[in-house]
Amino acid sequence: MKRFLCLLLALSALSAAAQRNTIAISDLPHLPSDTLPTDRPNVQIILYTDNTFRYLFTNADSLSRTELYASHWDTTGIFAYRDISLQSLPPTIEIHVIDRYDGFHFPRTGQIVSRYGLRGRRNHNGIDIALRTGDPIHAAFDGRVRYSRYNMGGFGNLVIIRHTNGLESYYGHLSRRNVKAGDFVKAGQVIGYGGSTGRSRGPHLHFELRYADQAFDPERLIDFTSGQLRYQTFLLERSFFNIRSRAVEGLEEEDDSFDIEALMAANEIPEDGTLSEEIIRAIEEKELKAKEAEAAAKAAKYHTIRSGDTLLGLALKYGTTVDKICKLNGISRNTTLRIGRKLRIQ
Ligand SMILES: [Zn+2]
Structure with a gap:
């Protein structure tokens, strides 16, 4: 009789599943009501009290994670998926950002000093968060450290973590690294301390999120002001990997020809701080835009x-x-x- 009830539950769960193709973890109740076997040896179905279900990959830790941390595993290079082209990625990738076992912690909250996007003629593939040297930097999700080195390319002390959700996160300009390649980390673990090593004009965290080496705007997933995760199931569009594809609407059309940081980086702003009319106007414009963006955020409904x-x-x-x-x-x-x-x- 119990078996029969289970079958009924499974059928109703399956029909519920047919009506939707994503399962937000937040939607699931915390208590599973039963488990069912499937015809695949390592897969079970967990039934929840509201007739939703979820596949449980038993031995998932030893199976899928071995695969995750074995293939494309490069502890010396900042990129590990060079053989996978952007074009070969699916148009939409469903990322289960966190689940019942794996959590989230903001890497660092604080003032955003530079966003993902074009910086002058260069790509800025992450977000810059202001900090004081020595402030702790936290692993965003559970995972394993793939890279922990001093990077000569400009990142300075850099830690890269591959996460169980399939994403990789990059933490640059650290004053000190707390972890080494191969270490397993939990979300929230202090993996290093903020600093200004490498190509940096002052203490800040340079943070990137990548999938198969392709960067997307981390603000799509994380609110760096509140420290909140925006989605638990995230539909990562291939179009997000475009440097012009930004999370904050209205910024996409931004004219970067007067990017202050780019001018400073290129030493086009003199040391003594005297600014040309043109640059002053650009700064004022930038501040105005920031105010407008803030007002738009406040008007959110x-x-x-x-x-x-x-x-x-x-x-x-x-x-x-x-x-x-x-x-x-x-x-x-x-x-x-x-x-x-x-x-x-x-
Ligand atoms: Zn940066």
């Missing part, structure tokens, strides 16, 4: 999902489009709207 809500219904209600809502929240049209979840509307 949220909706808490109630029973019966649909993406189309919300789009009509708030005079927006399904595409815009999906983009703001990093979800797809097929994502199940769980009651109680907060969606950003504008």
